[in-house]
Amino acid sequence: MKKDMTFSADFARCGYTKVSRQAMQIAFTPGDKCEKEAKVLLCILGFAYFKKGEVSFHFKDYACERGEWITSYSELARRTGLIRRAAVTAVGHLVEAGWLTVTAVGRMTKFTLTFYDAPPQPDGHGSPQGGGGDGLSLATALYMYQNGTVYNTGETV
Secondary structure (H helix, E strand, O other), X not given: OOOOOOOOOOHHHOOOOOOOHHHHHHHOOOOOOOHHHHHXXXXXXXXXXXXXXXXXXXXXXXXXXXXEXXXXXXXXXXXXXXXXXXXXXXXXXXXXXXXXXXXXXOOEEEEXXXXXXXXXXXXXXXXOOOXXXXXXXHHHHHHHHHOOEOOOOOXXX
């Protein structure tokens, strides 16, 4: 017998995400230049919706697509253990690099992972926006950021 199920917000957050050990080590190595960016990106990866769902804030419902997370910068800072200003700066770096897009949703912020459906591959070619998986691995991109290389163009800054 088939049952009707109501999917909650927690169900929409289920699933698996591949993250390299090198990226995890960068995120949890104190003093690393891009430790903050790695923590923010891993946090957003962890809380992004696995499938389409709805989020309710202040008595309003917002559609949340796959690979999106609607929250506030304060909540993001609290979950990553950073101060709010450091979290905002890290998000800005990730947006410049093409890993995230950020849009305002009322008093909240929608973080969208640009590579959620086509995760970056460890081949070291392309950019995070590359389709079909021809993007940088998270670890490679973070290493490039450490050395002052812009992800999208490969230029050194």
